Amino acid sequence: MTQAYYHEEKAKRIFTCRYCGHRMRLGAETCGECYQPARIYNHKWFLILVPLLASMLAAIAFSYYLTSLIA
DSSP: OOHHHHHHHHHHOOEEOTTTOOEEOTBOSBOTTTOOBOOGGGBHHHHHHHHHHHHHHHHHHHHHHHHHHHO
């Protein structure tokens, strides 16, 4: 295994299991070592939902800001 390949694989595993400490990939719903459920912020739906809600709130806040400039 080359060092570049090892570094690339290691970089993808940014979350750790809270039970066994195994490094988990982004979006994994269960640990590959102990099969316990991952934390909620590592689930795929959470990674999609949070930025979507944040952008919606920013759009709403910006629309209120624009209406206050007009009035």
